[in-house]
Amino acid sequence: MKISYNAIAQLLIALLVIFVICILINNLTLNLIKTGLGFSFAWLFRPASFALAEHPLPYSPSDSYAWALFIGWLNSLKVIFYSLLLATLIGTCVGLFRVGKNALLRIVSAGYIAIIRQTPLLLQLMFWYFVAILGIKETITSPIGDLLSISNQGTNFLGIKLSAEFTSLLIGLSVFTSAYIAEVVRGGINSVQKGQWESFRSLGLRESTGLYKIIIPQALPAILPGLTSQYLNLAKNSTLAIAVGYSDIYAINDTIINQTGRPIEGFIILLLSFLFLNLLISNGMELLNSMITKSNNP
Amino acid sequence: MKNRYSQIKNLKRVAFSNTVDSIVSLIIISIGITTLLTLSKWMIFSANWSVVSINLPLFLFGSFPNDQLWRPGLWISLFAIFSLITILGPQWSWLRKSLLLLWISYGPLGVFLLAGGIGLSSVESQNWGGLTLTILLTSCSAIFSLPLGIALALGRQSTLPIVKNLSSIYIDVMRSIPLIAVLFFGQLLIPLFLPVGLEIDRVSRAIIAFTLFVSAYIAEDVRGGLQSISRTQKEAGEVLGLHPFQITCLIILPQALRVALPSLTNQAVGLLQNTSLMAILGLVELLGVGRSVLANPEFIGRYIEVYLLLAAIYWILGTLMALIARHLEQQLTLEKKDL
Numbered sequence: 001m002k003i004s005y006n007a008i009a010q011l012l013i014a015l016l017v018i019f020v021i022c023i024l025i026n027n028l029t030l031n032l033i034k035t036g037l038g039f040s041f042a043w044l045f046r047p048a049s050f051a052l053a054e055h056p057l058p059y060s061p062s063d064s065y066a067w068a069l070f071i072g073w074l075n076s077l078k079v080i081f082y083s084l085l086l087a088t089l090i091g092t093c094v095g096l097f098r099v100g101k102n103a104l105l106r107i108v109s110a111g112y113i114a115i116i117r118q119t120p121l122l123l124q125l126m127f128w129y130f131v132a133i134l135g136i137k138e139t140i141t142s143p144i145g146d147l148l149s150i151s152n153q154g155t156n157f158l159g160i161k162l163s164a165e166f167t168s169l170l171i172g173l174s175v176f177t178s179a180y181i182a183e184v185v186r187g188g189i190n191s192v193q194k195g196q197w198e199s200f201r202s203l204g205l206r207e208s209t210g211l212y213k214i215i216i217p218q219a220l221p222a223i224l225p226g227l228t229s230q231y232l233n234l235a236k237n238s239t240l241a242i243a244v245g246y247s248d249i250y251a252i253n254d255t256i257i258n259q260t261g262r263p264i265e266g267f268i269i270l271l272l273s274f275l276f277l278n279l280l281i282s283n284g285m286e287l288l289n290s291m292i293t294k295s296n297n298p
Numbered sequence: 299m300k301n302r303y304s305q306i307k308n309l310k311r312v313a314f315s316n317t318v319d320s321i322v323s324l325i326i327i328s329i330g331i332t333t334l335l336t337l338s339k340w341m342i343f344s345a346n347w348s349v350v351s352i353n354l355p356l357f358l359f360g361s362f363p364n365d366q367l368w369r370p371g372l373w374i375s376l377f378a379i380f381s382l383i384t385i386l387g388p389q390w391s392w393l394r395k396s397l398l399l400l401w402i403s404y405g406p407l408g409v410f411l412l413a414g415g416i417g418l419s420s421v422e423s424q425n426w427g428g429l430t431l432t433i434l435l436t437s438c439s440a441i442f443s444l445p446l447g448i449a450l451a452l453g454r455q456s457t458l459p460i461v462k463n464l465s466s467i468y469i470d471v472m473r474s475i476p477l478i479a480v481l482f483f484g485q486l487l488i489p490l491f492l493p494v495g496l497e498i499d500r501v502s503r504a505i506i507a508f509t510l511f512v513s514a515y516i517a518e519d520v521r522g523g524l525q526s527i528s529r530t531q532k533e534a535g536e537v538l539g540l541h542p543f544q545i546t547c548l549i550i551l552p553q554a555l556r557v558a559l560p561s562l563t564n565q566a567v568g569l570l571q572n573t574s575l576m577a578i579l580g581l582v583e584l585l586g587v588g589r590s591v592l593a594n595p596e597f598i599g600r601y602i603e604v605y606l607l608l609a610a611i612y613w614i615l616g617t618l619m620a621l622i623a624r625h626l627e628q629q630l631t632l633e634k635k636d637l
Contacts, residue, residue, distance in 0.1 A: 030494050031490045031494060104326045120612055236476035237476070243578055254482070271479075
């Protein structure tokens with residue numbers, strides 16, 4: 001008796017969902033007929049006829065929309081990859097300071113986390129672009145030769161030229177994500193039992209050795225899931241590149257929709273590229289996770 | 299006093315325990331003092347705060363008609379009054395019990411005050427802006443996405459496979475798309491999915507898009523809360539002969555929501571910050587006003603002043619929301635103790 005009741009409930013809900021979807025598709029078709037656009041992907045192979053400031057592979061305005069989208073995807077991947085490394089580096093340091101022995105460092109890192117997490121990322125990106133990078137009057141060079149120099153034209157790091165847009169996006173995303181990573185690292189380290197700290201100290205190990213050999217290996221399993229979700233957030237947040245004029249997948253998609261007037265197709269392309277990006281990141285982290293668990297329990 | 303003295307002594311011991319620590323501490327102190335001095339010197343002597351003082355009405359109310367400014371003004375003051383009541387913790391239990399209702403009614407009240415209607419002249423949504431619009435977007439999206447999120451979370455926990463799969467697909471797909479894409483396509487696609495001839499304004503489209511997006515995240519937080527409730531609670535309800543619906547609404551959900559409250563607060567603060575994305579999608583909320591002020595040739599290059607003001611407003615609002623949530627949580631538990 002109960003099974004049939006459940007079956008009816010499910011059937012009703014499925015019918016309701018199908019009904020709503022049908023109404024939406026009906027409205028959509030009517031609206032598309034009214035605008036006279038229809039639904040097709042043939043435009044992907046027409047020339048894009050817009051220039052891109054940054055392209056890791058050769059690109060010219062006569063190339064197709066599909067190629068422009070691929071370039072945008074590579075640009076996204078590039079900024080996500082470097083921000084991921086930089087954010088992990090800063091975040092780990094801040095997280096370690098947050099649980100460290102030095103009280104002043106603890107206060108400073110707590111303040112850093114509070115300020116970064118309570119202000120919008122978009123505002124921070126605008127600050128880094130318009131104030132911090134474009135506001136530079138003369139080139140700043142690092143003390144040691146030409147290792148690193150920053151000007152309002154961009155950054156020169158070991159002979160690699162990075163645009164002002166890329167630099168500000170990289171710094172903004174890394175700083176923002178690092179505050180969240182710091183909290184993940186802190187949580188992971190706090191999840192290690194106090195006795196572990198006491199025992200390595202009583203064995204006479206140095207604080208830093210104990211941290212790297214005893215505490216962090218045990219904290220990693222608790223840190224990695226949180227880190228994965230922060231990396232996924234970073235990938236999604238990288239679409240704010242449009243605010244500083246960096247041509248990532250979202251910005252190029254936006255331009256293309258403005259040119260072709262095809263939002264539905266554009267939405268599908270964006271959805272697929274992000275599903276693929278998410279799969280890439282979560283599978284990469286899964287691989288890292290299995291490597292670490294293997295090395296922890298040989 | 300004695301406690302504070304020992305705290306300072308303790309800080310000294312902790313910050314200057316050995317040579318490396320002392321050097322690090324001294325460097326931090328010197329950098330901190332230099333930054334503070336430079337910043338205060340800049341704020342007093344170099345900064346030109348006229349960009350803020352001249353545009354203050356714009357930052358608060360957008361381009362709301364001048365003779366009607368009392369409406370958004372009243373609404374924002376109500377926010378301050380409600381916060382004060384919540385944080386101080388009133389003695390009268392009737393007020394304490396209606397706090398939640400007070401906050402829930404805050405969004406609809408704002409729509410009424412801004413849009414007009416019974417007895418008030420109507421104001422087009424193009425004229426809404428500034429802090430008012432930011433708070434409106436946040437409160438309305440929060441009110442709509444909470445029930446939707448709870449429904450999705452219950453759906454994902456359901457034993458009915460169709461319901462479970464539909465909720466899971468919705469949540470997972472929504473969580474994998476960037477918010478700006480949801481908002482942008484919300485502006486473009488929502489009109490396409492509506493019946494021909496029916497049009498809704500940009501603010502409503504933004505609220506719908508925020509609701510669709512945030513509910514997927516709320517669903518995951520609520521699911522975390524649901525999973526933390528022990529099975530025995532459900533069994534106890536069954537033994538008492540309660541209907542499954544009663545068990546969910548009266549026993550499981552109240553406990554799950556209390557567990558999920560801290561992460562729900564984070565979602566609310568995140569929502570507040572994310573309303574700033576509407577600035578690049580054509581709404582003049584707080585950040586949008588900042589952008590348009592900076593585009594005015596009269597105030598060109600006054601980036602730092604404007605950004606500092608905006609950061610301060612967002613920071614204060616976010617901190618206030620976290621504080622309110624904590625007090626609301628305490629009051630909800632207090633109420634339970636009273637019974």
